[in-house]
Amino acid sequence: MNSTFNNLGDEKKDTILNAAIEEFSRHSYKSASTNRIVKNAGIGKGMLFYYFKSKKNLYLYLVDIAFNDFMENLVDFLDKSEKDLFNRIFQWNIYKIKMFIKEPQKFNFLMKISAEESPEVKNEIKRKYSLMSEKAYELLLKNIDLSNFRKDIDTEKAVNIIFWFFDSYVNKTINKLREGIHDIGHFENDTLKEFNEYLEILSRLMTDA
Amino acid sequence: MNSTFNNLGDEKKDTILNAAIEEFSRHSYKSASTNRIVKNAGIGKGMLFYYFKSKKNLYLYLVDIAFNDFMENLVDFLDKSEKDLFNRIFQWNIYKIKMFIKEPQKFNFLMKISAEESPEVKNEIKRKYSLMSEKAYELLLKNIDLSNFRKDIDTEKAVNIIFWFFDSYVNKTINKLREGIHDIGHFENDTLKEFNEYLEILSRLMTDA
């Protein structure tokens, strides 16, 4: 927020941001502690408030970063020329799982954001979240060719079924990774296989091909 | 938990429990305030700890109540003689929505519980949650006749698709109610209609009948 912060070296900036994200990924907005953040970031107490003015401001800045980051990487990750919905959905959900594996704190922070209900930040978050999910949804459906979907089914509903089922499915998968029930090796073998089986079923049911 | 508390008059008990549930449905375990609870409950500062010994104990007691309550009402609500999965799933999800409409704080509290990550209560909650969801899942699938499901699809996966899709779908529906985007009138007309349309699609796709 404060331009001073942006003029910092990248490494130092990252250290601070990571310490903050770590804290907010573990605790609710209210119970997150700026003391712990500065301790883990290795900076003086005053600087956090010099850079970000307030805990609220810091939090909302992190939300922006997390959302933007998420969207930018998504844009890079998705194959925009892919016209098949099922392949696109595969990419989208693999993206989420890979993000969780690579940067679990960031991922957990994103999850925490949408559940945050502290009145101090709730409305602002809802607003940011709406903006982002609209963009994401648009991106996900861009250039998708739905012409091979069965004509006797409302295509929009069909798409929703596929999307929302995989939302649940991927959440469950990530929870298993999170709790150590499955490890990454399992993910790379069995989970992907199972994932494709679900895709195949839904594809067979819903398309003419 | 404490017999003292149970011997209180029902009205007073409810006042206290509601104040506590209200607080825990709005804030994480850590940031929930026993001060606010006693203020809203209209009782003296010491009494909460006389009744419940500690914040943790109170919280876990509320979790027990919420889980038991949820299961008891579910048992009453479900038509155990219903053999059709789609009708059963309809009941199950209507149950959730009606619960949200009737007792939104309790419902929100249940949601908060599963997201709670405070180390003081996390493990105990996980344990209680596992016990309950096992029971619920058993109940949901009891006496269900899946013989009319298409033989060319793995029935277990088919069931998962249906269940997990509606999980997402109902969450979204409740969020719309929560944010006032839809009102109860809308739910009773359009949402139910849409709900049935989804059921019909999935039924048509997955069964022979």
Place this chain on the structure above:
Amino acid sequence: MNSTFNNLGDEKKDTILNAAIEEFSRHSYKSASTNRIVKNAGIGKGMLFYYFKSKKNLYLYLVDIAFNDFMENLVDFLDKSEKDLFNRIFQWNIYKIKMFIKEPQKFNFLMKISAEESPEVKNEIKRKYSLMSEKAYELLLKNIDLSNFRKDIDTEKAVNIIFWFFDSYVNKTINKLREGIHDIGHFENDTLKEFNEYLEILSRLMTDA
């Protein structure tokens, strides 16, 4: 204090008094908890204050009991016909050690009393303590024949040396028992032997015989 308490059955009275002594033997007057006392005594909270009016009153009543008890048993224990100071001192210190072994809480309570500095009770305790120690000292020296003490030494000082040395010595012995460094078996063999060796040395040094 309240006659009601005295009309209780002996067993119940003892239960209450023991619970209270236990508490005051572990904690200072201020930090002793009437809650813990009633819980351990198995009586209602109100009764403690009905019997004793206040924590202070209860405490001072216990002090009286402890002091009286200590003196009465001492009177019984000491052989008043014993004229030899060294034998008398042996008895006196054995009395203390045996009391610690038989009723450690009571003994510890007596120790705590003399160290108590809470302004609420300090003066009253000092008064009671002075009365008792005067009586005890009188009793200890009654009928003692000091005629065989060396004439070239101030007899009063000689007596003090013996008394006060054994005060220290017995305190150390009891501390070793308390900390489990020595057990009762050790006391009955080696400690008594050592005790007698000290007595023999002091006797040889200070008397003509």
Place this chain on the structure above:
Amino acid sequence: MNSTFNNLGDEKKDTILNAAIEEFSRHSYKSASTNRIVKNAGIGKGMLFYYFKSKKNLYLYLVDIAFNDFMENLVDFLDKSEKDLFNRIFQWNIYKIKMFIKEPQKFNFLMKISAEESPEVKNEIKRKYSLMSEKAYELLLKNIDLSNFRKDIDTEKAVNIIFWFFDSYVNKTINKLREGIHDIGHFENDTLKEFNEYLEILSRLMTDA
């Protein structure tokens, strides 16, 4: 402990330490109040915990200071070239009395420490106390020539008699000062005289010279 505290000005540091020692010299660890400490020290409520992290930490820090202080001053005070046990014991006990006169709170605090039984600090205190008394005992007996002690008496026991008697004797003396029965003037005249008389008696009894 915390460097923050050590960087304070000496005057402020002393004010805080004195306020804390005062409190802990008057009350048991449990009933000592950090509220009273900060009020008497004239600092904000949070600072005590900023400096010392916790009541327990503060207490153990004070114990360290008190023990170190006691030992350092003792080393300075004792004439290490003095070979005579009686002179050494004289110095040792005079040291204690002078310390009580000069800094009664510190002295009382030292007494309270050894009687402390709160489970939160008991073990740590026992450990520190053992370390210190071992050092002190070593220092007290260093370079002492016991060759003139009577050969017909176990020298170790003889030394114990002298040491432990004076322990009691000096405790009693200090208690009289404490209770205002004797004043410092009395100490400087009559007490010292009496003290020397006891020393003379014990010296005469136990040595050949």
Place this chain on the structure above:
DNA sequence: GATGAATGAGGGTTCATTCAT
């Protein structure tokens, strides 16, 4: 005689934020 529910003050501790340095 006897109970234990009720109170509010005070216990130790952590907090976000400010500001002199």
Place this chain on the structure above:
DNA sequence: AATGAATGAACCCTCATTCAT
């Protein structure tokens, strides 16, 4: 640009005592 000392409110919890039952 950077530090961390300082504050007081709020945190959870325990207390001695009273009093309606």
